[in-house]
Amino acid sequence: MTRYIALRLLQAIVVIAVMSFVIYGLIGLMPGDPIDVMVSSNPNLTPDDARRLKALYGLDRPIHERYGAWAAAALGGDLGYSRAFGQPVLSVIGPRLLNTLQIMGLAFALSLAIALPAGVLAARYPGSLADRWINLACFAGISLPTFWLALILMLIFAVMLNLLPAGGMATVGAPLAGWAWLADRLKHLILPVATLALVNIAGYTRYLRAAMIETLGEDYIRTARAKGVPERVVLWRHALRNALLPVVTIVALEMGVLFSGALVTETMFAYPGMGKLIYDAILGNDFNLALAGLLMATLVTLIANLAADLAYAWLDPRIAYG
Amino acid sequence: MVDVVLGERRPAAPGLIVLRRAARRPAAAASAGALILLVVAALAAPIVAHLLGSEPDAVDLLGRFAPPSAAHPLGTDELGRDMLLRLLYGGRVSLAVGVSAALAAAAIGTVVGLVAGYRGGRTDAVLMRMTDGVIALPLLPLLIVLAAVDPRKLGVPAAIADAEYFSLVRLVPVIAMVGWTTVARLVRASTLSLKTRDFVLAAIAQGAGSWRVMLRHILPNLTAPILVATTLSVGAVILLESVLSFLGLGIQPPQPSWGNMLTNAQELIGTAPALAIYPGLCIFVTVIACNLLGDVLQDAFDPRRGGRLR
Numbered sequence: 001m002t003r004y005i006a007l008r009l010l011q012a013i014v015v016i017a018v019m020s021f022v023i024y025g026l027i028g029l030m031p032g033d034p035i036d037v038m039v040s041s042n043p044n045l046t047p048d049d050a051r052r053l054k055a056l057y058g059l060d061r062p063i064h065e066r067y068g069a070w071a072a073a074a075l076g077g078d079l080g081y082s083r084a085f086g087q088p089v090l091s092v093i094g095p096r097l098l099n100t101l102q103i104m105g106l107a108f109a110l111s112l113a114i115a116l117p118a119g120v121l122a123a124r125y126p127g128s129l130a131d132r133w134i135n136l137a138c139f140a141g142i143s144l145p146t147f148w149l150a151l152i153l154m155l156i157f158a159v160m161l162n163l164l165p166a167g168g169m170a171t172v173g174a175p176l177a178g179w180a181w182l183a184d185r186l187k188h189l190i191l192p193v194a195t196l197a198l199v200n201i202a203g204y205t206r207y208l209r210a211a212m213i214e215t216l217g218e219d220y221i222r223t224a225r226a227k228g229v230p231e232r233v234v235l236w237r238h239a240l241r242n243a244l245l246p247v248v249t250i251v252a253l254e255m256g257v258l259f260s261g262a263l264v265t266e267t268m269f270a271y272p273g274m275g276k277l278i279y280d281a282i283l284g285n286d287f288n289l290a291l292a293g294l295l296m297a298t299l300v301t302l303i304a305n306l307a308a309d310l311a312y313a314w315l316d317p318r319i320a321y322g
Numbered sequence: 323m324v325d326v327v328l329g330e331r332r333p334a335a336p337g338l339i340v341l342r343r344a345a346r347r348p349a350a351a352a353s354a355g356a357l358i359l360l361v362v363a364a365l366a367a368p369i370v371a372h373l374l375g376s377e378p379d380a381v382d383l384l385g386r387f388a389p390p391s392a393a394h395p396l397g398t399d400e401l402g403r404d405m406l407l408r409l410l411y412g413g414r415v416s417l418a419v420g421v422s423a424a425l426a427a428a429a430i431g432t433v434v435g436l437v438a439g440y441r442g443g444r445t446d447a448v449l450m451r452m453t454d455g456v457i458a459l460p461l462l463p464l465l466i467v468l469a470a471v472d473p474r475k476l477g478v479p480a481a482i483a484d485a486e487y488f489s490l491v492r493l494v495p496v497i498a499m500v501g502w503t504t505v506a507r508l509v510r511a512s513t514l515s516l517k518t519r520d521f522v523l524a525a526i527a528q529g530a531g532s533w534r535v536m537l538r539h540i541l542p543n544l545t546a547p548i549l550v551a552t553t554l555s556v557g558a559v560i561l562l563e564s565v566l567s568f569l570g571l572g573i574q575p576p577q578p579s580w581g582n583m584l585t586n587a588q589e590l591i592g593t594a595p596a597l598a599i600y601p602g603l604c605i606f607v608t609v610i611a612c613n614l615l616g617d618v619l620q621d622a623f624d625p626r627r628g629g630r631l632r
Contacts, residue, residue, distance in 0.1 A: 015455050023467065031472040136349075139617070143610035145561055147568050148602030151587060159592050253458055260462030264565060268588070278463050279569065282470055294467065297460045305458050 001313070008309055012302050016295070020074075023294050024067050027287055033059055037083070037285055080288035084281070089292040093274070097296060099169070100273035104262050106189065107196035114201045119208030120235055123243075126213055134205065141202025146261050150195045150268040157191060164191055167270035192269045196261050200254070207250050211243040218242075245316050252308025256301045343622040350618040353611035360608055364417055367410035378407040379576050387594050399583075399597055400590055409600055412578040416605070419493050419573075420560040426498035427559070428552040431505025432544070436536050438506070439513025450510070457503050465562065468496045469571035489574040497562050501555055508547040516540050546623040550616055557612035564605050580605045 032040075035053050039045045045053075054060050058069065073080070079089040122134040158166035164187060165171070171184050215221065216239050224234050263275030270276070274293060281290035345351065363370075371377060374393065382402030390397045396405035438449035473483040473492065482488060516522060517540065525539045566572035567581025575582055580601040587598035 011451070018455075019459070023464075026464075026467045026471060029471040029475045030467070031470070031475075139610055139613055140606075143557060143561075143606055143613050145564050145568075145581075145602060145605050145609075147565055148584065148598075148605065151584065151591060151598045151602065154588075155591050155595050155598060159595070253454075256458050256460040259460040263460075263462050263466075264569075267569070275463070279466060282463075282466055283570075290467070294460075294463055297463055301458055301460055 004313065005310065008306055012306055015302060016299060019298050020071065020295055021067055023291060023298075024070060025063060027291050028063060028066075030282070030285070030287075032285055033287075035059060079292040082281075082286055082289040084284050084286045084289065089288050092289060093277070093292060093296055096272060096274050096277045097300075099271065100259075100262055100266070100275060101300075103189065103192055103196065103265070103271065103273060104258055106193045107200065107262075108258065110193060110197040111200040111204055114197075115204035115208060116240075118201070119205045120212060120240060122205070122209045123212030123216060124235060131209075134209070138202040138206050141199060142206075144199060146195060146199055146264045147268055149198060150191070150265060153191050153195055154268075166191075167268075169271055188271075192265045192271050195268070196258070196265045199261055200258060203254060203257075204247070204251060207247050208243065211246050212239060215239045215243040245312060248308050248312055248315070252305050255304035259297055259301060341622075347618050347621075349614045353615040353618070356607055356611045357615065360413060360604075360611075361417065363410055364413040367407065367414060370410055371407050374404060374407065376404045376407060378403065378411040378578055380404070396600060397596060400586060400594065405596070405600060408578040408583060409580070409604060412580045412583055412601065413604060413608075415490060415573055415577065415579040416560055416563060416581070416608070419490060419497075419563045419579075420556045420608075423494045423497040423501065423559045423563070424552050424556040426494055427501035427555055428505045428548055430498060431502035431551070432509050432541070432548055434502065435506040435509025435511075436513055436540065436544075439510040440517055440532065440536050440540065442514075446510075449506075453503050453506050456500060459500075461500050462562075462565065465496065465500060465566060466569065466571055468499065469493070469566055486574075486577060489572065490577070493563055493566065493572055497559050501559055501562070504555055504558075505548060505551040508551045509544055512544055512547045513540055516543055546619075550620045550623060553612055553619060554616035557609040557616070560605060560609055560612070 033054075035050050035057070038053070039050050051060075058066060070080075077090070081087065082089050082092050085092045118134050122131040125131055154166050157164045167188075169185070169188050170176075170181075171188075176184050221234060221239055224238050225231070229238070259275065262273060263279060265271070266273040266276040267279055274297060278290060278293040278297065280286070281293055367378075374395075376393070380403060382398065384402065386398060386400055386402045388394055388398040388402070394404050394406070396409070399405055399408065434449055434453065438446045438453075469492075473488070474480055513536075522535060522539055525535050530539070563572055563579070564581030564584075567579045568584050570582070570585060573579035573582050575585075583601040584598060587594075587601075591598050
């Protein structure tokens with residue numbers, strides 16, 4: 001087990017190292033560079049000045065040297081300054097990451113709360129009317145463009161019914177405290193979380209249904225039923241526990257999808273999270289911030305994957321660790 | 323010919339069986355019908371433009387947000403452009419990008435899956451870890467970076483990089499680069515089982531090289547999984563194209579696409595909700611039709627399922 005964990009950790013480190021180089025290279029291919037940005041905002045700089053500045057900051061050196069310098073600093077905890085915020089990148093990312101984890105966590109919990117019963121119900125009676133409706137709803141869910149779903153929810157609940165705020169994280173300038181403050185925050189979370197959850201519910205339900213149908217065909221389920229175990233116990237204890245195993249892996253793999261969804265949702269609802277931060281940083285030529293944000297997003301997904309792998313090994317005693 | 327397959331003849335052509343099984347599902351007929359209708363409508367866009375006597379780019383600032391009328395069956399947008407024409411021309415772009423990027427992704431995925439499955443061992447391990455890595459990544463932020471890359475820094479001449487069609491053409495490799503994983507996994511799984519079959523062993527025994535075995539003997543038997551995975555990924559690709567265009571990084575205006583038609587919709591949602599509804603509905607219908615069709619094909623190709631209701 002220790003060996004297995006060590007191997008997986010090593011793998012994750014390799015992936016993050018490769019990704020950091022790829023992302024570093026891609027960011028370098030985006031239009032302009034930091035000195036171009038500086039020149040465009042200062043008419044007193046001559047092309048000679050720009051060349052000297054580029055040499056001073058090492059922008060004329062080959063990419064692997066620049067990457068090496070950046071990586072060495074990054075390993076020491078120095079990810080540079082954000083141009084747009086005028087602050088160290090890490091202190092910009094910190095609070096945003098928490099906001100995103102909040103929205104992702106809530107959406108994830110909501111997705112599971114709906115997908116579990118829906119998947120079990122569909123698998124209990126395959127081909128039934130309920131199953132067919134759930135199946136169709138799932139297809140609708142995975143086919144919905146997230147940003148359009150956000151638009152439609154906004155149109156219905158914010159514009160037409162005027163029930164919920166169309167964006168932001170809290171009512172601006174409202175002197176709220178205690179429960180009123182919490183209620184205000186929650187009201188702002190409803191639409192983004194619902195948007196993010198709806199797309200995921202569909203995927204999770206489909207995986208769970210497929211896994212449940214397979215599990216329900218196993219011999220031990222027949223044995224349990226023959227022994228007279230109540231159907232409720234067979235479904236929720238005997239079958240679901242085993243059906244959840246493959247689902248755990250897929251759900252963890254989908255963390256990247258969840259994050260992509262969060263990017264769209266945050267941008268649509270002007271919610272100050274990581275996704276919106278990365279999007280704004282890329283469009284605004286905030287190179288350090290974009291780089292660090294993308295890496296942080298990758299790291300979060302990798303950690304989720306790693307956790308799922310370990311959970312899988314822990315949940316399923318049949319797995320031998322190589 | 324060595325390629326004659328002995329003892330594998332079936333009573334009816336396999337394609338026919340698949341079609342018959344698929345036709346028994348109402349979802350399949352509805353999806354195929356919707357897709358055919360969309361494609362025909364997109365192809366007929368110039369004819370419709372001629373009939374309406376208008377162009378998709380024709381701005382009419384006096385006729386902004388016009389309600390549906392004989393001249394503008396779906397009304398006009400914030401610049402007074404005809405909504406129906408923009409939807410049809412946008413559909414051409416979205417469908418073209420969707421199909422070509424899905425095909426490009428299928429090509430990459432097929433090569434990766436074939437080589438991984440056939441070679442096995444270390445090659446397989448490396449390729450599959452790579453696939454897992456790509457699947458686990460937060461793709462949208464990466465796609466945004468890829469779409470923001472300056473083609474001039476990659477040595478693309480400025481004349482081409484600034485051309486109107488370039489935003490359309492560049493989306494294909496960008497999306498294909500991240501969309502090949504589903505096909506790769508499915509092709510690998512099928513290759514693993516095919517490579518132990520007698521006809522493959524016979525080809526190897528006759529001295530066929532590994533590329534010949536892969537391309538002549540295994541690849542033709544992979545039609546089913548590749549077709550299924552490609553149909554499913556057309557839907558996924560159209561979703562990606564629409565979100566990139568929506569965020570301003572895909573198809574560039576004034577060229578319409580279903581995604582970029584929604585870019586301004588958010589600000590106008592209070593005044594002109596129709597602008598937000600039509601393009602999204604087009605995306606949704608296309609994607610769900612592709613997904614349902616892919617699912618039906620998957621069932622129909624799977625002999626274990628025998629076309630029964632799932």
